[in-house]
Amino acid sequence: MDTQRKSSFAGAADVVAHAKIAAQHIEELKVACANGDKSAARRSLRQAISELELARAMVRTGID
Secondary structure: OOOOOOOOOOOHHHHHHHHHHHHHHHHHHHHHHHOOOHHHHHHHHHHHHHHHHHHHHHHHHHHO
């Protein structure tokens, strides 16, 4: 992936920020699963999904 390219639509940096937050939640999910903490795993998964849904909505808005 070419990290030197400029954003092709307004709000691309915000999309990336939400994706990075989702990645952090996925890391928390991995830890929770490794520890057998089902409640924490569910919470982290829900948070990751929420962040990715926000990013997807932003991409759709940016494309339109």
